[in-house]
Amino acid sequence: MDQYVIGVLVSNISGVLSRVSGMFTRRGFNIDSLTVGETESSGFSRITIAFHGDEDLKERILQQLQKLHDVREVEVLNKNDTVIRELLLIKVRNKADVRQDIMTAVEIFRSKIVDYSTASLTIELTGETSKIDAFIELVKPYGIMEMCRTGLVAIERGENCLKTVK
Amino acid sequence: MKISGAKIVVETLIEQGCDTVFGYPGGQVINLFDELYIARDRINHILTAHEQGASHAADGYARATGKVGVVIATSGPGATNLVTGIATAFLDSVPMVAITGNVPCSLIGRDSFQEVDIVGVTMPITKHNFIVKDINELADTLRMAFKIAKSGRPGPVLVDIPKDVQVAQCEFTANAQPVIPYPLAFAPEDKLMQAAKLINSCERPYIYFGGGVISGKASEEIMALADKIDAPIGCSLMGLSAVPVKNPRFLGMQGMHGHYASSVAQDEADLVIALGARFSDRATGNKNRYAQNFSIIHIDIDGAELHKNIPADLAIKGDIRDAVDRLTALCEKKEHPEWSARIKKLRKEEAKRTESALRSAYEKNCENCAAQCDKSELPADHRLSPYDIVDIIAANAGDVTVVTDVGQHQMWTAQRYPFSKPRTFLTSGGLGTMGYGMGAAIGAAAATGRTSVLFTGDGSFGMNLNELATAVSQNTPLVVVIMNNGVLGMVRQWQTLFFDKHYSNTTLDRRTDFVKLAEAFGAKGARVFTKEELERAAKEAFSCGGTYVIDCAVDCDEFVLPMLPPGGSIDDIITEIK
Numbered sequence: 001m002d003q004y005v006i007g008v009l010v011s012n013i014s015g016v017l018s019r020v021s022g023m024f025t026r027r028g029f030n031i032d033s034l035t036v037g038e039t040e041s042s043g044f045s046r047i048t049i050a051f052h053g054d055e056d057l058k059e060r061i062l063q064q065l066q067k068l069h070d071v072r073e074v075e076v077l078n079k080n081d082t083v084i085r086e087l088l089l090i091k092v093r094n095k096a097d098v099r100q101d102i103m104t105a106v107e108i109f110r111s112k113i114v115d116y117s118t119a120s121l122t123i124e125l126t127g128e129t130s131k132i133d134a135f136i137e138l139v140k141p142y143g144i145m146e147m148c149r150t151g152l153v154a155i156e157r158g159e160n161c162l163k164t165v166k
Numbered sequence: 167m168k169i170s171g172a173k174i175v176v177e178t179l180i181e182q183g184c185d186t187v188f189g190y191p192g193g194q195v196i197n198l199f200d201e202l203y204i205a206r207d208r209i210n211h212i213l214t215a216h217e218q219g220a221s222h223a224a225d226g227y228a229r230a231t232g233k234v235g236v237v238i239a240t241s242g243p244g245a246t247n248l249v250t251g252i253a254t255a256f257l258d259s260v261p262m263v264a265i266t267g268n269v270p271c272s273l274i275g276r277d278s279f280q281e282v283d284i285v286g287v288t289m290p291i292t293k294h295n296f297i298v299k300d301i302n303e304l305a306d307t308l309r310m311a312f313k314i315a316k317s318g319r320p321g322p323v324l325v326d327i328p329k330d331v332q333v334a335q336c337e338f339t340a341n342a343q344p345v346i347p348y349p350l351a352f353a354p355e356d357k358l359m360q361a362a363k364l365i366n367s368c369e370r371p372y373i374y375f376g377g378g379v380i381s382g383k384a385s386e387e388i389m390a391l392a393d394k395i396d397a398p399i400g401c402s403l404m405g406l407s408a409v410p411v412k413n414p415r416f417l418g419m420q421g422m423h424g425h426y427a428s429s430v431a432q433d434e435a436d437l438v439i440a441l442g443a444r445f446s447d448r449a450t451g452n453k454n455r456y457a458q459n460f461s462i463i464h465i466d467i468d469g470a471e472l473h474k475n476i477p478a479d480l481a482i483k484g485d486i487r488d489a490v491d492r493l494t495a496l497c498e499k500k501e502h503p504e505w506s507a508r509i510k511k512l513r514k515e516e517a518k519r520t521e522s523a524l525r526s527a528y529e530k531n532c533e534n535c536a537a538q539c540d541k542s543e544l545p546a547d548h549r550l551s552p553y554d555i556v557d558i559i560a561a562n563a564g565d566v567t568v569v570t571d572v573g574q575h576q577m578w579t580a581q582r583y584p585f586s587k588p589r590t591f592l593t594s595g596g597l598g599t600m601g602y603g604m605g606a607a608i609g610a611a612a613a614t615g616r617t618s619v620l621f622t623g624d625g626s627f628g629m630n631l632n633e634l635a636t637a638v639s640q641n642t643p644l645v646v647v648i649m650n651n652g653v654l655g656m657v658r659q660w661q662t663l664f665f666d667k668h669y670s671n672t673t674l675d676r677r678t679d680f681v682k683l684a685e686a687f688g689a690k691g692a693r694v695f696t697k698e699e700l701e702r703a704a705k706e707a708f709s710c711g712g713t714y715v716i717d718c719a720v721d722c723d724e725f726v727l728p729m730l731p732p733g734g735s736i737d738d739i740i741t742e743i744k
Binding site (some may be wrong): 022023060064069 | 468472
């Protein structure tokens, strides 16, 4: 099973996220991650959906998405030619004996400490999923207090764009 | 000129060519009903007994004509009562616009009296739905609803209109024409050429079509293709009436309760050409054992149906009429004498099997169900066979719309009725909605002026018989034929076959007198036990011009045969009860 990342351009109106996520629920398709946000045009939002499946499942998801009235454009992003990023915010225990190790990890992963207190360190990290996963594994022994990750956002390299042709 | 939102709704409906709407008033649609009253010379509103009946009536109106059916209900329970009707229309791809009132925008989200999030509720069972919070968007939203409902693969659209939007005023100018659907997708030529190549080289072609052929108006094209490539034709339940039953190539419905000949022919084919059909589990049986020996060409207007249930060897998205027409031109004129001979033989076999199965089922049940349905009160010959009922009604009916509810009677009607033209068979295929029939029959009669014949069972009829009130008040030409076996026959049949005859909650044990019931509603009725009595009642029913209920005594152990057991394949076909 491969992971697919699809970009979906939708009309920016209320309820559209329910329609898209509801379609996945109703059809029994599983989502790895789903993100939604503004685009360069106020009329459209962009949803990035990642899921695992085979070619057949991918086709079915594309077809079902295209049937939704508010969906303007759907495209499977070619992972070799796409910048894929995720943002992690993670809070770990700030203990004197491991502080230096954490600082080193932060530096090597080119992440950032965005909050510092006597009890905790909050780190911000951007990168591909594998990098985020690796970082979490690395700091796990130090004591993760809480974390959240955004899910994938993705954009194609070069001139290729998701266009509204519909 | 500025007019109210309620008036905009009515004017837009008229602009969209709507002559009749179905509905039920309530607190949040009073304004709308006021405008319907004012415009009553230009648009007819039919008041039903229950919103569900209205939704099925709008569905029946749409199926009988191909036009968009419109239903109106108030907020809260009015809106939720539409849900079954909307889902029924969604599963069978029926163009419908449902209009609901809602509490004023300022009260939304506060659990106000009769408030429900009907847009949220109906999201998975509509093609699309809207809530209109700005009066300036009302007219165009309604137009868009019609456009979506009738474009491509049709379906229901719901428009929720809060009360304050109905009250507010804005400028309105009616359009000269109804909205036109989005342009249809057309099948790519290269794909059709590949299809023709497959057809030209096959030896045993079989055409399997579905409801898409009715909504796509492709009946003639299907028959022309079948003639040219010398193929037998079968269909799903939804396809029935698209091809006349008397067409010599037509083998009837296939699938769980399909005709023996069509099910077997399909299994023995080397190429199945699926047209406007979606390989429902009821039409194919066990997916993993389906299509072991044949290739599939699948043509449908909805790209999402291709490869969805059954992977096709060649899948083509496009308008069915255009695609079949062009495909026929690309195919060589063929004859398959061996295959034709085999089909002939299958038909003969089927006739024999039907006869003997009916006989043996009847003899069998006479002995074993006395306790269940208190048969002692009637001699055995005071029972009508379901096929006799269908035959006698058909012989007396003339040009009618045939409607069914859901269950055994539905399958017997589907198997036996001699349909002759499209849009004359209305049945809930996808959702299987018991209680669909009364509303749909009223809607169809209102749309066409033709008499509706509703075949129903005592179970299904019990679900929405309140609509007899509507039929009587509308003086609907409607003949209700109840196949009354005192049990929920279809479930009972499964219990007999697969649950050791544990007749859990399927023996009705009711004492309903359907003749008195009909009379209480202001209709006429007769209870019949023999063919002669049925013949007499049918004559009276079809000449009375109004609503007539014929309560037919049927044995509780009549079976729908043949039967492909759920999850089974053609090898498991049950053609008689031993």
